[in-house]
């Protein structure tokens with residue numbers, strides 16, 4: 001079997017075009033910014049190889065330069081996809097320079113074969129290395145498998161590209177022409193094809209992970225406030241309580257209910273009522289430590305589960321929270337907002353049902369006693385042999 005370079009390049013171009021066409025069908029046009037960058041990368045890569053193949057038949061200098069610009073832009077788009085998925089990445093400035101200078105230097109120095117092959121290959125290899133850097137840095141981040149896949153594929157491609165640059169620039173007689181049946185050209189065409197498909201595949205897995213995360217976030221959070229919903233809270237608090245039982249850690253559950261919230265809706269409208277709930281949740285969340293849980297229990301009722309905390313600490317938190325809520329929520333009539341709460345502490349052997357029941361009873365007493373206060377729940381009483389709690 002002979003591997004003809006021209007055939008391999010046509011196959012590479014078709015393959016990348018197929019990926020470029022398949023991506024929008026699989027991922028959708030209106031998906032995340034990261035997915036859109038990857039689609040742009042695939043299209044740009046395909047156009048680059050199309051221009052490269054068309055160049056000798058049309059206008060070699062113009063189309064070859066255009067090809068460099070498209071292929072370079074494709075790596076720039078990969079870098080942008082990595083930033084969209086992983087947050088701020090290093091090397092953005094270098095990438096911007098490489099995007100401009102690679103095709104510019106190639107086009108201006110087109111008449112010198114050694115220059116243009118050396119320049120373009122080093123420029124493209126630098127861009128691949130910058131995508132690798134964006135995936136692997138900062139080193140403290142855990143590298144997910146898709147990142148490894150793209151990293152290894154692009155690192156391999158960068159090595160072959162540097163090899164071609166060195167041969168073209170410094171050993172020009174050994175490497176006369178890009179389309180010549182030189183073993184390096186055959187290897188480059190094959191590695192290009194495999195690595196590009198693998199990196200696109202890696203990025204598709206990234207998109208899938210992102211979609212999965214977004215779905216889980218949606219399923220776990222309350223749409224209005226962004227706090228945990230009751231289902232997700234139940235799952236996470238069971239884990240927290242199991243841990244507390246294992247280490248005999250204390251903890252506290254607080255059930256809070258905004259006072260006279262119906263009046264807020266009736267006087268100022270439902271939209272303002274929603275805004276008040278959102279602000280209340282924001283204040284609640286910002287008062288908690290890492291590891292504590294906040295839940296929208298339902299309507300204008302919220303819950304917080306404090307890990308490794310005593311009731312005294314919960315009382316202090318409650319006071320701070322009450323002041324913060326009063327400061328954060330100012331209703332149009334000048335009235336401020338307050339809440340009632342039931343505080344249920346636990347040491348061990350607590351179940352969520354028991355905590356909620358005790359906190360709810362204390363909350364009921366707080367409402368009955370005139371609202372705007374937090375009352376402590378009766379201590380936990382273990383069930384008796386008949387299954388009922390023993391008298392306190």
Ligand SMILES: Nc1nc2c(ncn2[C@@H]2O[C@H](COP(=O)(O)OP(=O)(O)OP(=O)(O)O)[C@@H](O)[C@H]2O)c(=O)[nH]1
Nearest residue numbers: 257258259260261262263265270271273274299300
């Ligand atoms: N704007 C808005 N209102 C809500 C939402 N969920 C529940 N409510 C309203 O919250 C109000 C709760 O009223 P009540 O249960 O009478 O409680 P309250 O007026 O706070 O009175 P107390 O709890 O006894 O102090 C109702 O008017 C509900 O319509 C929501 O998501 N958005």
